[in-house]
Amino acid sequence: xxxxxxxxxxxxxxxxxxxxxxxxxxxxxxxxxxxxxxxxxxxxxxxxxxxxxxxxxxxxxxxxxxxxxxxxxxxxxxxxxxxxxxxxxxxxxxxxxxxxxxxxxxxxxxxxxxxxxxxxxxxxxxxxxxxxxxxxxxxxxxxxxxxxxxxxxxxxxxxxxxxxxxxxxxxxxxxxxxxxxxxxxxxxxxxxxxxxxxxxxxxxxxxxxxxxxxxxxxxxxxxxxxxxxxxxxxxxxxxxxxxxxxxxxxxxxxxxxxxxxxxxxxxxxxxxxxxxxxxxxxxxxxxxxxxxxxxxxxxxxxxxxxxxxxxxxxxxxxxxxxxxxxxxxxxxxxxxxxxxxxxxxxxxxxxxxxxxxxxxxxxxxxxxxxxxxxxxxxxxxxxxxxxxxxxxxxxxxxxxxxxxxxxxxxxxxxxxxxxxxxxxxx
Amino acid sequence: xxxxxxxxxxxxxxxxxxxxxxxxxxxxxxxxxxxxxxxxxxxxxxxxxxxxxxxxxxxxxxxxxxxxxxxxxxxxxxxxxxxxxxxxxxxxxxxxxxxxxxxxxxxxxxxxxxxxxxxxxxxxxxxxxxxxxxxxxxxxxxxxxxxxxxxxxxxxxxxxxxxxxxxxxxxxxxxxxxxxxxxxxxxxxxxxxxxxxxxxxxxxxxxxxxxxxxxxxxxxxxxxxxxxxxxxxxxxxxxxxxxxxxxxxxxxxxxxxxxxxxxxxxxxxxxxxxxxxxxxxxxxxxxxxxxxxxxxxxxxxxxxxxxxxxxxxxxxxxxxxxxxxxxxxxxxxxxxxxxxxxxxxxxxxxxxxxxxxxxxxxxxxxxxxxxxxxxxxxxxxxxxxxxxxxxxxxxxxxxxxxxxxxxxxxxxxxxxxxxxxxxxxx
Numbered sequence: 001x002x003x004x005x006x007x008x009x010x011x012x013x014x015x016x017x018x019x020x021x022x023x024x025x026x027x028x029x030x031x032x033x034x035x036x037x038x039x040x041x042x043x044x045x046x047x048x049x050x051x052x053x054x055x056x057x058x059x060x061x062x063x064x065x066x067x068x069x070x071x072x073x074x075x076x077x078x079x080x081x082x083x084x085x086x087x088x089x090x091x092x093x094x095x096x097x098x099x100x101x102x103x104x105x106x107x108x109x110x111x112x113x114x115x116x117x118x119x120x121x122x123x124x125x126x127x128x129x130x131x132x133x134x135x136x137x138x139x140x141x142x143x144x145x146x147x148x149x150x151x152x153x154x155x156x157x158x159x160x161x162x163x164x165x166x167x168x169x170x171x172x173x174x175x176x177x178x179x180x181x182x183x184x185x186x187x188x189x190x191x192x193x194x195x196x197x198x199x200x201x202x203x204x205x206x207x208x209x210x211x212x213x214x215x216x217x218x219x220x221x222x223x224x225x226x227x228x229x230x231x232x233x234x235x236x237x238x239x240x241x242x243x244x245x246x247x248x249x250x251x252x253x254x255x256x257x258x259x260x261x262x263x264x265x266x267x268x269x270x271x272x273x274x275x276x277x278x279x280x281x282x283x284x285x286x287x288x289x290x291x292x293x294x295x296x297x298x299x300x301x302x303x304x305x306x307x308x309x310x311x312x313x314x315x316x317x318x319x320x321x322x323x324x325x326x327x328x329x330x331x332x333x334x335x336x337x338x339x340x341x342x343x344x345x346x347x348x349x350x351x352x353x354x355x356x357x358x359x360x361x362x363x364x365x366x367x368x369x370x371x372x373x374x375x376x377x378x379x380x381x382x383x384x385x386x387x388x389x390x391x392x393x394x395x396x397x398x399x400x401x402x403x404x405x406x407x408x409x410x411x412x413x414x415x416x417x418x419x420x421x422x423x424x425x426x
Numbered sequence: 427x428x429x430x431x432x433x434x435x436x437x438x439x440x441x442x443x444x445x446x447x448x449x450x451x452x453x454x455x456x457x458x459x460x461x462x463x464x465x466x467x468x469x470x471x472x473x474x475x476x477x478x479x480x481x482x483x484x485x486x487x488x489x490x491x492x493x494x495x496x497x498x499x500x501x502x503x504x505x506x507x508x509x510x511x512x513x514x515x516x517x518x519x520x521x522x523x524x525x526x527x528x529x530x531x532x533x534x535x536x537x538x539x540x541x542x543x544x545x546x547x548x549x550x551x552x553x554x555x556x557x558x559x560x561x562x563x564x565x566x567x568x569x570x571x572x573x574x575x576x577x578x579x580x581x582x583x584x585x586x587x588x589x590x591x592x593x594x595x596x597x598x599x600x601x602x603x604x605x606x607x608x609x610x611x612x613x614x615x616x617x618x619x620x621x622x623x624x625x626x627x628x629x630x631x632x633x634x635x636x637x638x639x640x641x642x643x644x645x646x647x648x649x650x651x652x653x654x655x656x657x658x659x660x661x662x663x664x665x666x667x668x669x670x671x672x673x674x675x676x677x678x679x680x681x682x683x684x685x686x687x688x689x690x691x692x693x694x695x696x697x698x699x700x701x702x703x704x705x706x707x708x709x710x711x712x713x714x715x716x717x718x719x720x721x722x723x724x725x726x727x728x729x730x731x732x733x734x735x736x737x738x739x740x741x742x743x744x745x746x747x748x749x750x751x752x753x754x755x756x757x758x759x760x761x762x763x764x765x766x767x768x769x770x771x772x773x774x775x776x777x778x779x780x781x782x783x784x785x786x787x788x789x790x791x792x793x794x795x796x797x798x799x800x801x802x803x804x805x806x807x808x809x810x811x812x813x814x815x816x817x818x819x820x821x822x823x824x825x826x827x828x829x830x831x832x833x834x835x836x837x838x839x840x841x842x843x844x845x846x847x848x849x850x851x852x
Contacts, residue, residue, distance in 0.1 A: 017642040019468040021459030022649075024452060028473075033447030042445045044480065047454070047471035054470065061487065077624055079640070111814060118621060136816055157643075159816060214448040276709070276730070282716025283702070283709030286730040290708025293784055293817060301736040303729055304702070304712040310727040310770055314740070344736055358719055391719060 006150060006177050009035050010062040011045040014055060014073035014082050015156055018047050027071045027154075027161050034165060036214070036227065038172075039182040040067060055085035064148040067177070072156030074139035076118035082153055083142065087126035090146040094124040097131045100140050107138055129153070132167040136160050143171050150177060183228035183235045187243060188253040190221035190404045197222050200246045208236045220259045220400040221250070252407055259403050260288045260295075266410045267298035267348075274406065275344035276302035277315055277336040279327060279353040280370060285399045300346045305336065315339035328354055328365050330382035333373030337382075341375040348409070349375045350402045357391045370398045374405050374416060381409075383417025431605040432576060432598070435461050436488040437471040440481060440499035440508050441582055444473045453497045453580075453587050460591060464598075465608040466493060481511035490574040493603070498582030500565040502544035508579060509568065513552035516572040520550040523557045526566050533564060555579070558593040562586050569597050576603060609654040609661050613669060614679040616647035616830045623648050626672045634662050646685045646826040647676070678833055685829045686714045686721075692836045693724035693774075700832060701770035702728035703741055703762040705753060705779040706796060711825045726772045731762065741765035754780055754791050756808035759799030763808075767801040774835070775801045776828045783817045796824045800831050800842060807835075809843025 011031055017023040028045045035042055046061070048054040050073055062068050073082030087094045101123040108115040122139050125131055129144035129151065141164040142153040152168050154161045172178045189197070197215055201224065205213060210229030215222055226243070228235050244251065252262055267274055276285045282304055289299045305311040308327050312319055316339040317332060325331040333351050341349035354370025361367035368387040373380065385401055387394040405416035437457055443449040454471045461468055472487070474480040476499055488494050499508030513520045527549040534541040548565050551557055555570035555577060567590040568579040578594050580587045598604045615623070623641055627650065631639060636655030641648050652669070654661050670677060678688055693700055702711045708730055715725045731737040734753050738745055742765040743758060751757040759777050767775035780796025787793035794813040799806065811827055813820040831842035 016640050019458060019471065020640070021455060021462045021468075022642050024450075024455040025471075026450060029447060029450040032445060036447050042447075043475065044484075045445065045451075045471075045473035049469065057487075058470075061483075076621060077641075113621075118624070159818065212446075214446060216448060216450070278709070278712075280716075281713070282721070282725075283704070283712025283728065283730065284716075286704075286709025286732075287707070287713045287821075290706075290710075290730075290732065291818065291821075295708070296732055299708075299732055301730040301732040301740070302709065303740070304709065304716075304727040306712075306716060306722055306725055306727040313771075314727070314729070314769060343740060345739075392717065395713075395717075 005179050006040055006065075006067040006172070007179075008063065008065075009040045009042050009067040009069060011042060012055070012058045012062075012068060012070045013045065013047045013156070014050060014070060015047075016049045016079065018072070019049055025071075027156065027158055030158075030162070031069055031071070031165075033214075033216075034169070035067075035069075036212070037181060037184050038169070038178050039180075039230070040178070050079040050081060052081055052085035052088055055082060056089040059086070059089050059147075059149075062149060067150045067152065067172075069152045069154065071154045071161055074122065074142075074153060074155045076122055076138070080121075083124060083126055086129075086146070086151065086153065090126060090128065092127040092146065095127045096120070097123055097125050097140075100125075100131045100133060103133055103140075104138055130171075132164060132171065134160055134164060136163045141168055143168060180233070182230070183232065185226045185235050185240055185243065186254060186256070187224045187247055187251045188218065188220065188257075188259075189224065189247055189250040190252060190259065190400045192222050192247070192250045194222055197224055201243070204239070204242055204246065207242065208239050211236065211239070219396055220252075220403075221397075249408060252404060258292070259400060259407070261292045263403050263407050263410075264289065264292055264295055264298045266407060270410065272347035273298050273300050274348045274350065275300045275340050275346035276402075277340035277349060277351040277373075278302065278304050279306060279311070279336070279351075280356040281352045281395050281398055281402075282306060284395055285350060285352060285402055288399050288403070300344045302344060302349075303340055311336060315343065326365070328369060328371060330371055330373075330384065333371035333382040334375070334380040335373075337373035337375035338380050347376065348406060349373075350406055351375075352398050352402055354385075354394075354398060356394045356398075368394050370394065370401075372398065372402045372405055372417070374402075374409060376409060378409075378413055381405075381415045381417055432466055432491075432493040432603045433605070434489065434491075435466050435468050435493040435495060437468060438481070438484045438488075438494060438496045439471065439473045439582070440476060440496060441473075442475050442505070444498070445475055453582065453584055456584075456588070457495055457497070457591075460595070461493075461495075464595075464604050466604070476505040476507060478507055478511040478514060481508060482515040485512070485515050485573075485575075488575060493576045493578065493598075495578045495580065497580045497587055500548065500568075500579060500581045502548055502564070506547075509550060509552055512555075512572070512577065512579065516552060516554065518553040518572065521553045522546070523549055523551050523566075526551075526557045526559060529559055530564055556597075558590060558597065560586055560590060562589045567594055569594060608656075609658065611652045611661050611666055611669065612680060612682070613650045613673055613677045614644065614646065614683075614685075615650065615673055615676040616678060616685065616826045618648050618673070618676045620648055623650060627669070630665070630668055630672065633668065634665050637662065637665070645822055646678075646829075647823075675834060678830060684718070685826060685833070687718045689829050689833050689836070690715065690718055690721055690724045692833060696836065698773035699724050699726050700774045700776065701726045701766050701772035702828075703766035703775060703777040703799075704728065704730050705732060705737070705762070705777075706782040707778045707821050707824055708732060710821055711776060711778060711828055714825050714829070726770045728770060728775075729766055737762060741769065752791070754795060754797060756797055756799075756810065759797035759808040760801070760806040761799075763799035763801035764806050773802065774832055775799075776832055777801075778824050778828055780811075780820075780824060782820045782824075794820050796820065796827075798824065798828045798831055798843070800828075800835055802835060804835075804839055807831075807841045807843055
């Protein structure tokens with residue numbers, strides 16, 4: 001097919017829940033990142049309620065010949081009316097897609113549920129659009145051209161949007177609608193705040209003009225990304241090396257993989273296992289590791305020692321140590337890690353003990369003070385960090401710093417807390 | 427003053443960084459929450475680039491007589507052009523606000539910086555708008571009426587938006603622009619899928635016409651919400667009772683509080699404590715409980731027993747039991763809970779053991795099969811659930827079912843798994 005290449009996109013997010021303060025529209029942000037990588041500029045995002053007139057008005061406002069990506073309103077309930085509204089706007093009928101209907105019928109059968117009107121509805125497409133089956137949920141993606149625009153309709157559930165995107169991307173590619181992907185360089189980092197990243201990369205912005213830079217906060221720290229200059233078929237020579245030079249060992253991935261997966265994969269490669277002893281993170285470190293399918297190969301388990309007597313009874317932290325140094329101390333972090341390693345019979349154990357906030361801080365141990373410990377056959381290590389964010393973010397960052405400590409220890413066998421500046425990070 | 431009351435709002439977020447995947451527009455979400463509480467409906471959000479034409483088009487698309495809240499583009503750099511674009515759209519001149527200019531001059535003086543054109547610019551307002559000084563940064567908020575709309579211009583830096591909002595809110599109040607909030611009824615539930623909620627509430631939609639219903643998935647299940655008919659100063663009589671009747675004991679909150687907070691508060695009220703033994707959730711249950719500030723009053727800690735020998739060694743699950751019934755069994759869930767309760771010396775212990783997926787399923791124990799256990803002074807209980815979602819969601823729902831079991835046990839002391847249908851939930 002010889003389509004006009006898409007260079008501009010508009011996003012339309014549909015859903016009352018996106019307007020009444022219940023749900024944050026994070027889909028649009030993720031889709032922007034994916035489109036920018038494909039050289040498509042997003043000219044605007046509109047969030048509209050579950051009303052056909054509002055959907056039609058948003059579609060009317062999109063320029064001709066652009067890519068329109070819509071999320072939400074493809075589910076089974078009466079207020080899910082994106083497909084219907086798009087059909088009305090384009091003045092085409094809704095038609096049943098037999099392949100999707102068969103999948104939906106099988107889904108219902110497997111669940112022992114009736115294949116009722118709300119399910120039938122999810123297999124109805126505006127005529128002119130094709131369906132891409134949803135590997136995770138019932139609502140398919142819908143793609144095709146209507147009224148001069150290329151339309152992509154995606155479910156609003158973020159995990160379903162994410163799992164469907166590669167299929168949409170492949171369809172855009174096959175149909176010749178996208179130019180070659182713009183070469184991209186990604187670095188996923190931890191122990192680095194946005195302002196510091198800003199400062200570190202400032203010279204590179206001057207050295208490599210024409211590149212498009214972006215960075216964004218993640219659960220683990222900050223991702224930095226550079227796109228090659230428009231039209232270039234490769235990244236400028238030397239950029240990758242310069243970027244690695246300024247970011248140093250804070251980089252833990254060069255592709256979209258998460259930090260726990262990186263750590264588990266390194267452990268698996270070494271045939272070794274880890275356990276976790278957690279106080280202020282309360283289980284979040286174990287939860288992050290077991291988010292990864294197949295974690296059982298390398299993760300054994302752990303002890304959440306929230307109360308101090310649990311640290312003593314289940315992690316063998318000496319009572320005297322708790323009395324002398326307190327639970328938020330390097331001594332305690334080391335003892336927790338060592339106790340956990342022995343109790344769980346793992347090759348490595350990580351520990352986290354700190355003041356996540358908002359309460360519990362003191363002058364000597366202000367909110368955000370977190371000690372991370374690591375026990376291995378090589379010894380026990382501990383490092384102090386001071387986060388400046390709120391409770392949830394402080395806990396998240398503590399998990400990231402702990403995992404990153406193990407990652408670096410696995411790489412060089414050294415003390416991961418030597419020269420690892422993380423103070424004042426948020 | 428006797429203004430027409432504002433009942434509808436449109437949000438316009440301005441900034442290239444909001445469209446290229448660099449920055450997530452979280453401001454709009456926060457502003458929605460603030461407006462909804464004041465009874466104002468947000469009819470749409472538009473994100474536009476730093477271009478006067480795009481800003482004007484977004485303003486043109488807002489209905490007359492509504493409140494328009496704009497964020498971003500009020501800073502000192504050349505691409506900050508919101509005030510200028512609004513003045514051009516309204517066909518009014520920009521004027522210097524002397525009070526703001528004085529503040530900006532003093533700010534520059536205190537920092538030893540010149541009061542240059544970029545600072546002067548931030549004191550220039552579209553004629554017809556008033557300035558609210560920014561306690562945190564240089565750009566003031568701007569408020570007033572232009573072309574039939576009530577305009578509020580706020581800086582895009584989230585912390586500045588937040589610190590300025592109460593001033594905006596006070597201005598809206600003083601000028602008589604906001605009415606009393608629309609009455610609302612909220613029910614937060616678990617063990618209930620959207621289609622089932624749909625079916626249960628269908629008769630109520632007919633019985634109470636004029637109410638606005640919405641429901642949305644949460645981490646814990648589904649929330650259901652009804653707004654009183656427009657203009658009504660109370661919910662229709664009988665609606666709350668009917669809603670509670672159809673939803674039954676699946677309701678765990680009637681306001682915006684999270685399930686772990688509800689459970690911790692009930693424990694605190696009873697002067698009792700809980701611990702958690704986790705296998706497939708890997709720490710997520712402990713993490714959910716300790717998300718709540720002050721959890722240490724009622725949460726003691728727990729054991730993540732991912733490997734079976736950890737279940738044996740740290741939770742005292744008999745080896746023979748594991749051999750005979752397997753780790754994913756009611757027997758194992760009960761033994762884990764009992765072992766955890768004893769080891770952590772807690773009044774209650776919850777346990778979770780199952781197959782989260784995507785791998786590890788069998789015909790007898792398919793993916794999504796999860797046993798939840800509860801040990802208390804009254805005995806040990808266990809219930810089987812079968813989730814149909816993906817790994818992350820199956821784990822989340824297992825945490826919700828476990829917490830909800832303890833909530834109901836705290837209320838009546840009974841077996842929380844008797845008559846608790848959760849099969850086929852996703």
